[in-house]
């Protein structure tokens with residue numbers, strides 16, 4: 650099949666900045682096309698869109714509805730990242746365009762990040778670090794007491810690969826794990842709760858590990874946040890869209906939620922000014938998978954999918 654109608658470099662489109670290593674391979678080895686910025690995009694797509702057969706994108710900037718419509722002969726989407734909510738999956742599926750992601754290789758690093766946020770938010774480590782740097786400790790003051798992190802009841806929202814890896818780590822901290830996901834999992838001993846609200850009401854810390862996209866948008870709403878409560882915490886390493894961000898900000902400002910640790914936001918890289926002003930939150934720049942080792946593994950899976958598709962029109966890690 651591939652021999653009959655081989656895909657050439659100019660028929661591969663890089664969407665968004667992607668990882669530098671992926672960008673370098675796409676450029677040096679494949680001489681792939683690069684989607685121009687907003688100003689020149691429409692004109693470029695008008696001229697070249699119909700020639701594009703494979704798109705390589707990232708979890709942050711995907712092949713959205715409008716772009717997909719301008720790529721009428723697209724045959725595959727190769728996504729750098731495990732999450733693919735920035736891509737219009739419904740349209741891709743409907744048009745029979747396969748989509749791959751980079752599962753498994755980033756599970757450990759994202760779970761490690763969740764644990765880092767968990768410890769930092771409850772023990773207020775970053776706030777304490779700011780306290781030292783500001784000279785407040787040296788001036789004779791003591792840092793206020795924080796919240797014990799070991800032995801807590803923790804609710805995992807979305808017990809997929811990453812959620813399970815977070816649970817494994819928290820077991821080492823003597824935590825009692827509960828979970829909610831679309832369906833109860835076979836072979837999982839943790840108590841299952843039928844809704845996000847029930848999970849929040851039964852636990853002290855809610856860790857969001859659910860996939861993004863239309864199904865989970867706003868799942869952690871004002872009601873769920875209220876159930877986490879004034880002594881409770883929310884950690885999010887999934888997608889900003891899963892939480893009602895204005896409701897989260899209100900709860901933090903009013904003290905109806907004790908604190909939050911966030912690696913992801915609704916409108917990245919914008920972080921709401923209200924959050925920047927709060928000392929009860931830990932804010933990270935979406936670095937969950939951001940280690941040299943994991944990004945190299947993600948690059949290998951991404952390029953592996955591309956090569957495989959060029960060779961025999963199959964993807965190594967397809968979503969569907």
Ligand code: 8YV
Nearest residue numbers: 707708709729730731732938
């Ligand atoms: C990446 C991520 O930073 O895998 C994901 O879904 O959110 C992160 O690992 C992102 O996809 C890279 O753009």
